[in-house]
Amino acid sequence: MDAILLQVLNGLDKGSAYALIALGLTLIFGTLGVVNFAHGALFMIGAFCSVTLQRILNASFETISETEKDFLGNPLKVKTPYVESWFGPEVGASIIDWSVPLAILFAIPIMIAIGFIMERGLIKHFYKRPHADQILVTFGLAIVLQEVIKAFFGANPIQTPAPDALSGVAQLGEGLGLQIAYPIWRLIYIAFALLIIGGVFAFLQFTTFGMVVRAGMADRETVGLLGIDIDKRFTTMFGLAAAVAGLAGVMYGPINAPNYHMGMDFLVLSFVVVVVGGMGSLPGAVLAGFILGILEAFASTTWATTTIPGINQIIIYLVAIIVLLTRPRGLMGKKGVMED
Amino acid sequence: MTKSNLTRRGMLKTGAVTGAGVALPTIFTASSAAAFTNEPTGSSVTLGFNVPQTGPYADEGADELRAYELAVEHLNGGGDGGMMNTFSSKSLDGSGILGRKVEFVTGDTQTKSDAARASAKSMIEKDGAVMITGGSSSGVAIAVQGLCQEAGVIFMAGLTHSNDTTGKDKKANGFRHFFNGYMSGAALAPVLAARYGKDRRAYHLTADYTWGWTQQESIAAATEALGWQTVNNVLTPLAQTDFSSYVAPVLNSGADVLVLNHYGGNMVNSLTAAVQFGLREKQVNGKDFEIVVPLYSRLMAKGAGENVKGIFGSTNWHWSLTDEGSKAFVKSFGTKYGFPPSQAAHTCYVQTLLYADAVQRAGSHNPCAVAEALEGFEFDGLGNGPTLYRAEDHQCFKDVLVVKGKDNPTSEFDLLEIVEITPRAQVEYAADHPMFAGGSLGSCNPGA
Numbered sequence: 026m027d028a029i030l031l032q033v034l035n036g037l038d039k040g041s042a043y044a045l046i047a048l049g050l051t052l053i054f055g056t057l058g059v060v061n062f063a064h065g066a067l068f069m070i071g072a073f074c075s076v077t078l079q080r081i082l083n084a085s086f087e088t089i090s091e092t093e094k095d096f097l098g099n100p101l102k103v104k105t106p107y108v109e110s111w112f113g114p115e116v117g118a119s120i121i122d123w124s125v126p127l128a129i130l131f132a133i134p135i136m137i138a139i140g141f142i143m144e145r146g147l148i149k150h151f152y153k154r155p156h157a158d159q160i161l162v163t164f165g166l167a168i169v170l171q172e173v174i175k176a177f178f179g180a181n182p183i184q185t186p187a188p189d190a191l192s193g194v195a196q197l198g199e200g201l202g203l204q205i206a207y208p209i210w211r212l213i214y215i216a217f218a219l220l221i222i223g224g225v226f227a228f229l230q231f232t233t234f235g236m237v238v239r240a241g242m243a244d245r246e247t248v249g250l251l252g253i254d255i256d257k258r259f260t261t262m263f264g265l266a267a268a269v270a271g272l273a274g275v276m277y278g279p280i281n282a283p284n285y286h287m288g289m290d291f292l293v294l295s296f297v298v299v300v301v302g303g304m305g306s307l308p309g310a311v312l313a314g315f316i317l318g319i320l321e322a323f324a325s326t327t328w329a330t331t332t333i334p335g336i337n338q339i340i341i342y343l344v345a346i347i348v349l350l351t352r353p354r355g356l357m358g359k360k361g362v363m364e365d
Numbered sequence: 366m367t368k369s370n371l372t373r374r375g376m377l378k379t380g381a382v383t384g385a386g387v388a389l390p391t392i393f394t395a396s397s398a399a400a401f402t403n404e405p406t407g408s409s410v411t412l413g414f415n416v417p418q419t420g421p422y423a424d425e426g427a428d429e430l431r432a433y434e435l436a437v438e439h440l441n442g443g444g445d446g447g448m449m450n451t452f453s454s455k456s457l458d459g460s461g462i463l464g465r466k467v468e469f470v471t472g473d474t475q476t477k478s479d480a481a482r483a484s485a486k487s488m489i490e491k492d493g494a495v496m497i498t499g500g501s502s503s504g505v506a507i508a509v510q511g512l513c514q515e516a517g518v519i520f521m522a523g524l525t526h527s528n529d530t531t532g533k534d535k536k537a538n539g540f541r542h543f544f545n546g547y548m549s550g551a552a553l554a555p556v557l558a559a560r561y562g563k564d565r566r567a568y569h570l571t572a573d574y575t576w577g578w579t580q581q582e583s584i585a586a587a588t589e590a591l592g593w594q595t596v597n598n599v600l601t602p603l604a605q606t607d608f609s610s611y612v613a614p615v616l617n618s619g620a621d622v623l624v625l626n627h628y629g630g631n632m633v634n635s636l637t638a639a640v641q642f643g644l645r646e647k648q649v650n651g652k653d654f655e656i657v658v659p660l661y662s663r664l665m666a667k668g669a670g671e672n673v674k675g676i677f678g679s680t681n682w683h684w685s686l687t688d689e690g691s692k693a694f695v696k697s698f699g700t701k702y703g704f705p706p707s708q709a710a711h712t713c714y715v716q717t718l719l720y721a722d723a724v725q726r727a728g729s730h731n732p733c734a735v736a737e738a739l740e741g742f743e744f745d746g747l748g749n750g751p752t753l754y755r756a757e758d759h760q761c762f763k764d765v766l767v768v769k770g771k772d773n774p775t776s777e778f779d780l781l782e783i784v785e786i787t788p789r790a791q792v793e794y795a796a797d798h799p800m801f802a803g804g805s806l807g808s809c810n811p812g813a
Contacts, residue, residue, distance in 0.1 A: 325610035
């Protein structure tokens with residue numbers, strides 16, 4: 026029982042990342058009609074916002090040690106972060122320790138700005154082009170972005186650890202006779218994902234802006250005829266989708282050390298999630314994200330891989346095939362989307 | 366007065382016949398005198414450095430390239446000479462190789478076998494490289510080694526740790542200085558048994574390709590010989606990034622040791638997941654749970670950050686060694702680049718010197734002559750103590766380092782501490798050992 030619940034948690038954890046990325050993809054597709062293959066790169070850039078803030082907070086001045094030597098036998102240059110010098114060693118160290126949560130605030134404006142620039146600078150020129158063109162140009166953009174990140178930060182993964190207070194293990198289900206040890210940060214990631222997803226749905230459901238966007242998604246032309254500048258609102262939605270992907274990346278940093286390729290690792294799977302959920306369906310994307318995350322977690326267990334070797338590699342695609350054969354529009358897809 | 370019979374037509378005929386007569390021997394010379402592929406004829410000789418310049422091992426590839434450039438500088442008489450001053454063979458004098466200036470071309474392996482073969486092929490066919498070296502993956506090393514065998518050039522492997530490189534996939538034109546999975550097991554197992562006891566149950570997570578398989582086999586055999594049990598071995602896809610689903614079952618498996626047969630990003634991510642799940646704070650079977658990373662690299666340790674502290678593994682070489690060769694190399698490299706070299710840089714630098722020295726001693730770049738000079742060659746002063754290039758499989762035999770993640774690093778490079786220098790005799794094995802069976806060197810191919 027413990028092992029099953031553990032894999033459910035693993036699935037929810039992985040599914041959270043899928044759901045957040047797929048949510049952004051669907052938002053962009055639903056509003057702008059663009060298939061954005063650069064969305065994984067936004068997830069990766071979010072993680073590197075965290076790396077950047079960590080480097081800023083670790084910016085140091087050097088003093089020459091009189092006693093210690095470096096690897097060449099020269100006097101050692103001891104680095105002291107400016108924040109430790111300004112706020113004292115303890116407060117300074119705490120600020121550095123909490124760099125990932127602080128990076129959330131750092132990443133939001135950056136990601137929205139990147140989203141705006143991407144949409145206004147490149148993607149808007151492809152609105153009326155075929156989906157194949159959109160895929161090619163956004164995929165090319167993704168490659169450019171990851172190479173830029175690699176040029177600045179290198180190819181090796183860079184650790185962005187969770188704060189010490191949140192990096193331990195939580196014991197779950199003790200009152201129920203269960204013994205489940207699960208990393209605290211991963212639980213926070215699941216909760217964070219649910220909060221963001223809830224926030225996006227609430228924004229679309231309960232605000233006037235969201236109502237207009239939903240109306241635009243349903244019938245763009247009619248909304249335009251009512252004198253509403255729907256394009257401007259859709260651009261804002263692109264910024265919002267970029268911010269969601271970026272925040273997913275920031276929070277994912279302590280789970281897997283950020284590297285320039287992490288966006289591509291998630292991109293293809295996230296597209297499968299969108300297709301399984303139903304193109305253009307926000308609840309479908311979230312539901313499919315969590316379901317496929319859990320299935321993937323169970324398919325990676327020793328029992329599953331021993332019974333059907335390689336099942337962990339193909340499970341998501343297998344489910345996609347079955348869903349598309351039985352429900353061609355995906356779990357919650359609507360008629361007419363990408364069918365013209 | 367004499368009358369000349371010289372006519373325009375006659376002049377052209379005579380010129381054509383004479384020209385053909387003069388050219389004929391040259392044509393024959395050009396084809397028949399090239400005794401081997403890319404025989405150098407001018408004042409320079411070209412080496413091909415085939416390293417990952419893009420892809421996940423690009424940082425390691427960059428360090429390899431730095432080492433190669435340093436080696437070329439030293440061979441041509443530049444810099445402080447580095448390990449040429451400590452090398453037991455004194456045939457290299459800073460005047461290039463056989464009096465020819467050393468030049469180089471580079472290729473990008475991308476850590477993909479097909480891309481690595483294509484870049485090596487291009488360097489051999491278009492750039493005239495007489496030797497190919499480099500790489501950060503066993504899959505790539507085996508692929509390029511096969512190509513060099515067919516093309517008739519020497520391959521001096523870079524970082525490749527699979528037993529297969531000098532086992533079932535060994536080739537007469539290929540040579541490996543780096544250690545292998547068997548040696549890691551032979552060096553590491555006694556240290557693990559001494560630290561953690563002989564009654565241990567190990568769970569292996571293994572990268573699903575040639576290197577992972579052979580390392581797992583080697584570590585399991587070496588630890589089982591000392592009393593450990595292997596409770597499970599789970600193969601993980603090379604492209605895996607989140608290892609939580611693989612780490613979670615370890616908690617209930619009854620194992621008290623987790624062996625991560627992973628390298629690069631796989632190692633960083635699997636170790637991070639294992640630490641996140643609290644394995645290091647866990648007690649199983651009345652013992653502290655332990656994690657082992659059999660193959661360490663400083664560059665990867667940097668990626669894993671705090672997670673490597675106290676974790677045992679093995680390396681081919683480390684910059685903190687205090688022998689004269691290592692000190693000379695660290696000084697040269699550190700002065701030029703501002704940081705200490707990695708083990709990948711070390712093995713690549715050494716391989717270049719060993720090739721140049723073998724050519725110098727053989728008096729020819731002919732792969733068969735070079736192979737003969739390297740086979741059975743005993744040397745010292747290159748950072749690993751007395752070393753043998755064994756003739757039977759072209760594998761170097763030397764001391765192996767058992768290391769541990771440092772608890773209190775003093776700098777970003779000071780991540781590993783040497784626990785033991787395992788003597789060469791302890792890591793040697795017979796050329797026909799079952800873990801290396803299934804292939805044969807064949808005969809050297811000079812190409813052309």
